Every structure is written in structure tokens, then in C-alpha cells.
Amino acid sequence: MIVEFGHFALILALAVAVAQSVLPIAGSIRRDPALMAVAPRASVVQLLLVVIAFAALTYAYLVSDFSLLNVVENSHSQKPLIYKISGVWGNHEGSMLLWVLILALFGAAVALFGGNLPATLKANVLAVQGWISTAFLAFILTTSNPFLRLAKPPIEGQDLNPVLQDIGLAIHPPLLYLGYVGFSIAFAFAVAALIEGRIDAAWARWVRPWVLAAWIFLTAGIAMGSYWAYYELGWGGFWFWDPVENASLMPWLAGTALLHSAVVMEKREALKVWTVLLAILAFSLSLLGTFLVRSGVLTSVHAFATDPTRGVFILAILCLFIGGGLALFAFRAGSLSQGGLFAPVSREGALVLNNVFLTVAAGVVLFGTLVPLIVSAFGGAISVGAPYFNTVFGPLFGATLLVVPLGPLLAWKRGDLLGALQRLSVVFVLAALVALVVAWLNGATHLLAAVGLGVAVWVLVGAFAELWTRARFREAGLATGFRRLVGLPRSAYGTALAHAGLGVTLMGIVVTSAFQSETIVEMKPGETATVGAYAVTFDGIHSAAGPNYSEIVASMSVRRDGVLRFVAAPSRRLYTTRQMPTSEAGIHTHGLSQFYVTLGGEGRQLGAVVVRMWDKPLVTLIWLGALVMMAGGALSLADRRLRVGAPKPARRAAPTVAAD
Amino acid sequence: MRFAAAFALILALAGPAFAVDPSERLADPALEERARVVSEELRCLVCQNQSIDASDAQLARDLRVLVRERIAAGDSDDEVRDFLVARYGEFVLLKPRAHGVGLMLWVLPPALLLIAGLGLFLAVRRRTAIPAGTRLTAEEEAALKALSQEGDGKPTP
Numbered sequence: 001m002i003v004e005f006g007h008f009a010l011i012l013a014l015a016v017a018v019a020q021s022v023l024p025i026a027g028s029i030r031r032d033p034a035l036m037a038v039a040p041r042a043s044v045v046q047l048l049l050v051v052i053a054f055a056a057l058t059y060a061y062l063v064s065d066f067s068l069l070n071v072v073e074n075s076h077s078q079k080p081l082i083y084k085i086s087g088v089w090g091n092h093e094g095s096m097l098l099w100v101l102i103l104a105l106f107g108a109a110v111a112l113f114g115g116n117l118p119a120t121l122k123a124n125v126l127a128v129q130g131w132i133s134t135a136f137l138a139f140i141l142t143t144s145n146p147f148l149r150l151a152k153p154p155i156e157g158q159d160l161n162p163v164l165q166d167i168g169l170a171i172h173p174p175l176l177y178l179g180y181v182g183f184s185i186a187f188a189f190a191v192a193a194l195i196e197g198r199i200d201a202a203w204a205r206w207v208r209p210w211v212l213a214a215w216i217f218l219t220a221g222i223a224m225g226s227y228w229a230y231y232e233l234g235w236g237g238f239w240f241w242d243p244v245e246n247a248s249l250m251p252w253l254a255g256t257a258l259l260h261s262a263v264v265m266e267k268r269e270a271l272k273v274w275t276v277l278l279a280i281l282a283f284s285l286s287l288l289g290t291f292l293v294r295s296g297v298l299t300s301v302h303a304f305a306t307d308p309t310r311g312v313f314i315l316a317i318l319c320l321f322i323g324g325g326l327a328l329f330a331f332r333a334g335s336l337s338q339g340g341l342f343a344p345v346s347r348e349g350a351l352v353l354n355n356v357f358l359t360v361a362a363g364v365v366l367f368g369t370l371v372p373l374i375v376s377a378f379g380g381a382i383s384v385g386a387p388y389f390n391t392v393f394g395p396l397f398g399a400t401l402l403v404v405p406l407g408p409l410l411a412w413k414r415g416d417l418l419g420a421l422q423r424l425s426v427v428f429v430l431a432a433l434v435a436l437v438v439a440w441l442n443g444a445t446h447l448l449a450a451v452g453l454g455v456a457v458w459v460l461v462g463a464f465a466e467l468w469t470r471a472r473f474r475e476a477g478l479a480t481g482f483r484r485l486v487g488l489p490r491s492a493y494g495t496a497l498a499h500a501g502l503g504v505t506l507m508g509i510v511v512t513s514a515f516q517s518e519t520i521v522e523m524k525p526g527e528t529a530t531v532g533a534y535a536v537t538f539d540g541i542h543s544a545a546g547p548n549y550s551e552i553v554a555s556m557s558v559r560r561d562g563v564l565r566f567v568a569a570p571s572r573r574l575y576t577t578r579q580m581p582t583s584e585a586g587i588h589t590h591g592l593s594q595f596y597v598t599l600g601g602e603g604r605q606l607g608a609v610v611v612r613m614w615d616k617p618l619v620t621l622i623w624l625g626a627l628v629m630m631a632g633g634a635l636s637l638a639d640r641r642l643r644v645g646a647p648k649p650a651r652r653a654a655p656t657v658a659a660d
Numbered sequence: 661m662r663f664a665a666a667f668a669l670i671l672a673l674a675g676p677a678f679a680v681d682p683s684e685r686l687a688d689p690a691l692e693e694r695a696r697v698v699s700e701e702l703r704c705l706v707c708q709n710q711s712i713d714a715s716d717a718q719l720a721r722d723l724r725v726l727v728r729e730r731i732a733a734g735d736s737d738d739e740v741r742d743f744l745v746a747r748y749g750e751f752v753l754l755k756p757r758a759h760g761v762g763l764m765l766w767v768l769p770p771a772l773l774l775i776a777g778l779g780l781f782l783a784v785r786r787r788t789a790i791p792a793g794t795r796l797t798a799e800e801e802a803a804l805k806a807l808s809q810e811g812d813g814k815p816t817p
Contacts, residue, residue, distance in 0.1 A: 298708075364769045364772065519684055610682060
């Protein structure tokens with residue numbers, strides 16, 4: 001019964017979404033407040049209905065209702081509780097339901113927190129949200145319905161893919177979707193603005209918090225996915241340039257560009273047309289990512305061709321929204337007024353440069369991801385893998401990073417490049433020094449690493465140059481300077497932190513890639529092998545049983561400087577239902593570095609196993625950097641100047657940043 | 661004995677170890693290093709987007725051994741790649757070569773940058789072209805300069 005309630009709620013949600021897509025627009029055209037007022041209510045009702053549907057599916061998973069096809073295919077009665085819950089979105093149908101749930105969540109959030117939006121803009125934005133909801137709800141109900149019953153329910157389910165039975169599945173997809181779908185708000189605002197043919201700085205002010213929030217979530221989702229792949233897939237890599245990863249990187253690049261161009265628009269009313277285009281592109285790339293991952297086109301273009309219902313439906317959604325959005329842009333962009341002028345060397349100019357680099361980077365990733373698909377659709381075969389992307393994307397992004405510290409030091413309208421460079425001279429000397437020392441210590445073999453580390457220091461330290469400059473310690477003295485520093489707006493700190501995070505991540509990537517050591521060795525119990533600074537003794541091996549798997553666990557004493565630091569327990573598991581093996585790595589974090597060991601198969605000698613281990617210096621910086629970026633985003637989001645929702649300056653927060 | 665049985669079962673099902681088994685390695689560290697570098701750029705044809713260096717698949721193992729045989733026989737890195745392309749087609753290269761469709765992949769990124777740069781240049785030129793009438797006269801210029809220098813002299817409180 002509960003499942004049928006959920007199914008019914010989902011169908012009702014579609015009906016509500018249709019109403020939400022049509023009535024408010026009609027209202028905005030006829031200037032009818034009653035019709036426009038449908039939008040916020042419909043959004044909230046839609047959210048409630050989708051929540052009911054999602055809760056019903058979760059319930060079916062919790063009680064292992066094997067009369068549901070979706071539960072049979074992806075669950076097992078012995079599966080641990082957390083994976084019963086996360087398993088709801090660990091499959092195609094459920095994950096699309098999560099997508100729609102988050103879409104409804106954002107729609108309702110705009111309805112509830114968008115009190116200060118002009119009525120017509122709000123109605124139009126929510127109507128566009130309604131179009132997206134309609135499309136995806138129709139997609140779920142016609143091609144990917146999770147509520148299909150079985151006439152003859154089996155006794156037991158087929159279990160969830162073992163690789164997905166991890167805490168990562170509980171966190172990664174929701175974060176990623178919050179990011180992807182968050183850009184739908186920017187898209188809706190852009191389309192609404194195009195429909196009205198009016199756009200100003202206030203528009204950017206309304207959109208920016210949403211874009212920033214989506215960007216924070218997407219950053220979190222990507223970083224989390226990267227760490228999950230790192231510890232779960234067992235070969236110690238953190239980024240594989242897999243199409244699935246590229247699918248999330250493209251919206252991130254476009255979203256980052258959007259974030260920056262929206263700043264220009266808000267502050268200077270410039271780049272309006274470009275910002276609108278970026279808003280459309282960012283969401284288009286999110287849709288494309290959903291299409292790539294969800295249509296099955298990646299696994300095999302041919303499988304996609306033989307069972308194309310789902311793929312063609314998403315492709316139609318894709319064409320409709322991207323094509324429609326771009327067509328509307330082409331028609332109406334001319335009617336948007338041009339904004340303020342600026343010299344090439346200025347804050348605006350720097351942000352334009354940032355946009356150029358980021359969009360070109362997104363384009364490169366897009367092309368590299370799609371070319372193999374296109375070629376294989378025509379019967380050919382070509383591979384575009386990590387070595388290609390590293391060669392092309394590396395220099396491109398490196399060049400982007402070089403200009404990051406400069407931007408915030410340039411003034412709006414007309415900047416002083418020489419002055420900015422002068423202020424960065426100390427940072428430059430520091431970065432060059434680091435590069436030289438690294439090069440001197442390691443010789444010619446690690447020249448690239450030396451350069452990379454120099455750039456990392458340049459970005460990391462340079463990120464704080466703006467704060468330092470604005471505090472003006474030298475002229476104002478320590479006390480006044482410090483007071484100024486504390487008094488700076490949070491968004492300035494946000495910028496500094498987000499940029500510094502880039503430097504931190506780069507440092508982690510460079511150091512790990514260049515200076516990790518790897519040992520692959522056959523070991524018998526009692527033997528010791530070394531990797532980097534670690535000496536590892538293989539103590540023995542035992543078997544164990546988990547709730548839905550059996551495993552063999554090796555016990556390894558990890559010593560550093562002769563002191564026992566950690567007993568690693570890498571294992572190989574066999575998930576009984578699917579008869580699928582997985583390898584669980586043993587990881588020990590030491591400061592910012594990690595020791596990483598995985599277990600291979602049987603060795604040649606009797607009783608020996610093959611062991612692969614790494615000493616990965618500073619590897620955690622890769623993900624810590626992402627955390628720093630997110631903290632920067634959150635700080636910026638907390639800046640009261642950015643919250644248009646707080647227009648009543650009833651009481652100015654006492655001396656600026658009263659720590660609240 | 662039960663333990664031994666479980667051990668054997670899991671290892672057997674777990675397949676033939678994983679990437680780069682110690683038994684595959686070449687004795688000469690320099691050659692082995694070359695083999696690793698070449699392997700990282702070769703696709704495991706039956707896997708999804710994995711290099712033969714990282715893959716557990718039997719085919720990847722066979723290809724790793726093949727690469728090492730060729731290198732031990734004195735082939736250069738390019739000759740090894742040519743050999744594999746002759747056998748398996750361009751698909752085996754994770755880093756496409758610069759001809760055919762592959763050429764587009766290498767030309768596009770710099771072309772995109774160039775186009776964007778050109779567009780930027782044109783946009784800047786168009787926008788900074790100030791209509792003649794709005795330019796300051798020499799006198800106004802001088803007056804402005806005098807004003808701004810006056811301002812520089814005294815620090816604002």
C-alpha cells in the first residue's frame with residue numbers, strides 16, 4: 001500500500017509540475033497576480049509529493065519488499081542498514097528520483113526564500129523550474145519507474161554492487177546532485193530574464209548565492225567522489241579522467257566561470273550577456289553529465305543503440321533544454337543592454353581572462369569526452385584517456401592558476417598591473433625560491449614538480465595578498481592594520497580562502513605524483529619490505545566473514561623510523577550473492593601523508609601473497625584543498641552584502657565581523 | 661584447512677592478482693621503468709578506460725608481458741606502440757596520435773584559446789574606441805592632472 005502511495009504521489013507531482021510550468025507564465029504575461037501566485041505554492045506541494053514518493057521507496061528498501069523489481073535488483077535482506085538506505089539511489093531509477101527530489105527542493109527553496117524577488121521574475125523562474133521537473137518526472141514515470149511491482153516476488157534480492165557498498169555512496173551522489181541541480185536555478189533565472197528581456201545588477205545579486213551554494217556542493221561532491229575512488233578502487237589514483245568524472249568536472253568549470261562573471265555583473269553591470277550564456281551552459285553541462293552517466297551511452301554506444309528508450313528520452317530532454325535555452329538566448333540576448341566599460345587591465349579584465357581559460361578548459365574536457373562516443377557511433381574506435389587530458393589540461397589550468405593571485409589586486413575599471421606585480425613580488429620570490437630548492441634537491445628529473453610546486457606556493461600565498469594589501473600594515477601600523485584586517489568583508493576572506501584552496505590541492509597533486517614511492521612485492525608471513533619511509537612486515541593472514549561477504553585479511557605491521565605506527569589490514573572480499581570480489585585498501589594517515597597498501601592474489605611461492613604499497617607524501621592536501629575552497633565559498637555565502645534576503649539594515653552588525 | 665580452502669577460493673575468484681605482478685617485471689630497472697611508462701599509455705581493450713598498467717584483466721597482463729618482451733628485444737618506445745597499433749588499432753592508445761580524428765584533439769585546445777583571445781581582442785578594441793567628441797581637450801587634460809596631483813599631496817584622514 002505504502003509503495004502505491006509513493007507511486008501515486010509521483011504521478012500527482014507530475015500533474016503539479018505541469019500546472020507550475022504553465023500557469024505562472026500565463027500570469028506574468030497577463031499581469032495576473034493570482035495566476036503568478038500559483039508558482040510558489042505549486043513548488044512547495046511538488047516538493048511534498050516527491051518527498052512522499054522518495055520516502056515510500058526508502059521504506060520498500062528498509063523492509064526489503066521484494067515485490068518491487070527495483071528492490072530485488074539492488075538490495076538484499078542481509079545488507080547492512082546504511083546500504084539499504086543509500087542503495088535507494090545506488091541504481092538508475094532511484095538516482096533519478098533523488099535528482100528530481102533535489103530539483104523540487106531547490107524549487108521550493110526559491111519559493112520560500114525568494115520573498116524579495118519581483119513577482120514576475122519569481123513566477124517565471126519557478127515556471128522554468130516546473131518545465132525541468134515535468135521533463136524529468138515524465139522520464140521517470142515512463143522509462144525508469146522504481147515502483148514497478150513483480151507478479152511473483154522472489155525470496156531474496158540480488159544485492160547491491162559491492163563497489164557501491166560503501167559510505168561513499170551515502171554521501172557522494174546527493175552532494176553531486178545538489179551541485180548539478182543547483183545550477184538549474186541559475187538556468188531558470190537566465191531563461192526568466194531572457195523572457196522578460198530585462199536584466200540588471202540585482203539579477204546577479206539574486207542568482208549569485210544559488211550559484212555559490214551549487215558550486216560548494218559540486219566541489220564537495222567531486223572531492224568526495226575522488227577520495228572514494230582513491231580508497232575503494234585500490235590502485236591509489238585520485239583522478240582517472242573517466243567520462244563519468246569529466247561529466248562532473250565540466251559543470252564545475254563552467255560554474256566556476258559563472259561565479260566569477262556574476263561578480264562582474266553585480267558590481268559593474270558588465271558582462272551581462274555573457275553571464276546569462278554561462279548560466280545556460282553550466283546547467284546544460286549538468287544535463288549532459290546526467291545524460292552521459294544515466295543513458296548507458298558510456299558503457300557501450302551499441303548497447304545504447306539496441307535499447308535506446310531511456311537514452312533517447314534523456315537526449316530529447318537535453319536537446320529541448322539546451323537547444324531551447326540557446327535559441328532563446330540567440331533571439332533575446334540582443335535586447336539586453338550593455339553594461340559598464342572597463343579597460344583591459346582591470347579587475348573585470350582579469351575575471352574575463354579567468355572566464356576564457358575556464359570555458360576553454362571545459363570545452364577541451366567536453367571534446368575529449370565526446371570524441372570517442374562520436375567516433376564509435378560511426379563505427380570507428382579511438383581512446384582519449386588520462387595521458388591525453390594530463391598533457392592538454394595541465395598546461396591550460398596551470399596558466400589559469402598563474403593569474404589567480406593577480407585578479408583581486410587589480411582595481412575595478414582600470415587596474416595597475418605593475419603595482420599589482422610589485423605587491424606580489426615577495427610572493428614571487430618565495431615561490432621561485434621553493435621551485436629552486438626543489439629543483440636543486442632532486443636534480444633535473446623533477447623539473448616539472450619544481451615548477452608545479454612554485455606555482456602552488458604562488459597561488460597559495462598569493463591568495464592572501466589582497467587581504468594583506470587592504471589591511472595596509474606598513475602605512476597604518478600594526479594595531480590599525482589588524483583592525484582593518486578584521487574589518488574586511490567576509491567575501492574578501494572567502495575569495496582568499498577559495499583561491500588558497502586551489503594552491504593546496506595543486507601542492508597535493510604535484511607532491512604525490514612526483515614523489516610517491518611504490519613497491520610491488522611478493523611476501524610470505526614474517527617477511528619485511530620497504531616503501532618510501534615505511535618498513536612493512538607481513539604478519540599473517542586470516543579469514544573473516546562480514547554480513548554479506550567473506551574475506552581474507554592480511555595483517556601488516558607498518559613501521560616508520562623503527563617505531564610501530566599502524567597495523568594495516570588490507571583485505572580481499574568476496575560478496576556472496578553476486579560472487580564479486582573487491583579489494584579493500586589498508587590506509588594509514590601520517591600527518592598529511594598516507595601509507596596505502598592493497599592485497600593482490602597468490603604469489604608464486606607457497607603461502608605468499610602479492611602486495612602493492614605506496615608511500616604517498618602530502619596526498620591528503622588534494623582533498624583538504626577542496627575543503628578549503630568550500631570553506632571560502634561558505635564564508636562568501638555568509639557575507640551579509642550578498643544576502644539580498646537581508647535588505648533591512650535594522651542594525652548594522654556591530655564593527656563589521658562580530659563573530660556570529 | 662577450512663581457512664586454506666577459503667583462502668584459495670577467494671584468491672581464485674579474485675582473479676590473477678592485479679596490475680604489474682612481480683613475476684612480470686624485467687630484471688633491468690631502466691627497461692622496467694620504460695615498460696611502466698609505455699604501459700600507462702596503453703588501453704586495456706576489454707576494460708572501461710583503464711590502462712594496462714592499472715588493470716587486473718588477463719588481457720592487460722598479456723599485453724604487459726608483450727610490451728616487456730618487445731622492450732627486452734630492443735624495440736624503442738615508439739616501435740612498441742606501432743607494434744600494438746598494428747595489432748589492435750588506434751584504439752589501444754590512450755593518448756591519440758596527431759592524425760585523423762586524433763589531430764583534431766590536439767589542434768582544438770590551442771585553436772579554442774586562439775579564437776577566444778582574438779574575440780577578446782576585438783571586443784576590447786570595439787569597446788575602447790571612444791567617440792572623438794567625448795575625448796578631453798588638452799586644457800581639460802592639464803586641469804585634471806593638476807587636480808589629481810593636488811589630491812595626492814595631502815593624505816586623506
